[in-house]
Amino acid sequence: MxxxxxxxxxxxxxxxxxxxxxxxxxxxxxxxxxxxxxxxxxxxxxxxxxxxxxxxxADFDWRAIAKALLETAKINTMILFIIAGSLVFSQALSNSGATQGLLSTSPQ
Known part of the structure; x- marks a missing residue:
């Protein structure tokens, strides 16, 4: 318990x-x-x-806290790079006209 x-x-x-x-x-x-x-x-x-x-x-020490914070920062950085890459990719698709071309091929 x-x-x-x-x-x-x-x-x-x-x-x-x-x-x-x-x-x-x-x-x-x-x-x-x-x-x-x-x-x-x-x-x-x-x-x-x-x-x-x-x-x-299990033991509580400041090195473990620092390591956990560093790993958290690494993961958050990776996630932010994925988000930034998706924003750049969506802008590139929009500016190239690919989205309009795809929409024009769909039936009404």
Missing amino acids: LYVLPLFVIFVVVVGSIFFKLASPTEAAGLGCMASLGVCFVFRVFKNKIQVSGIEG
Whole structure:
């Protein structure tokens, strides 16, 4: 039961802040991030007193946070390049007249 408690705490923080109109969904996501950092901190401080299966090897350190932020930045950069490429491609199709040519071939 104890291994579900961190997830429950984060869920209550996020959904509770939206339900009681304390935060918008975007702000609630930020609160969820802060709650997860708080849960990590609690597990680090009390890791000798808390014995939860599957979490003993997990450790909270700033290198792990920095690595997670770097990987997040890489993934977001890739997604933004895909979006930028699709915008350039759609403009190229529009300027070449390919879209009008395709529409003119369709039956009325």
